Amino acid sequence: MQQDLQLTYLMCSRLCHDLAAPLSAISIGLDMLPESPDSDDPEGPQKILQYSIKSAMNKLELLRCLSGYTDSPEKPTFTDAVRIVNKSIDLEKFQIDWLCRIEDIIPGNAVRLIVAIIIIAIDALPRGGKIVIHPDFSIELTGSYVKLNEEVITSLTGNTQEDVKSSRGVIAHLAHLLSNDLGTKVTYTQPKPNLLIFKFS
Secondary structure (H helix, E strand, O other), X not given: OHHHHHHHHHHHHHHHHHHHHHHHHHHHHHHHOXXXXXXXXXXXXXXXXXXXXXXXXXXXXXXXXXXXXXXXXXXXXXXXXXXXXXXXXXXXXXXEEEOOOOOXXXXXXXXXXXXXXXXXXXXXXXXXXXXXXXXXXXEEEEOOOOOOOHHHHHHHXXXXXXXXXXXXXXXXXXXXXXXXXXXXXXXXXXXXXXXXXXXXX
């Protein structure tokens, strides 16, 4: 189990490390370009490139937060995770409310598990919606359309008998490994079509 987790951390950390530097360099290079005639155009190519690179950097940082820091097992802190999730989420589609104490000190693996469930929650809201993290760290999502991918369900519960086939399945499989490592279990209920609740027990 620990070997599986370590392999996942190393692969993800290496991917994030290798891609973050060149993307950061591109972003800096764009900032240094002389202003083009359409630099004030919100839909101009330079603005689109800047937005895309910023979005890519935020997603990479979120993945790094999920995969962990192999040289610092206590990281990410919960405060780090809240900051990273808040800037990574599409605020035009999603609202996220942290009702828990973000100053709380919790183990790095527990932070990663919460981040993994939030990523799964985002995938389960293709039309957008609201995500609430309650004081007991249960995660509630509501939206006009709420749907968990079947592979996510089997990977999250550990019932899969095959190799994980998609990125969605990988996140859920990692969440399952993390919950096992923490000696906890992730459960979910869908009391209404537009409401889904994840709990840790």
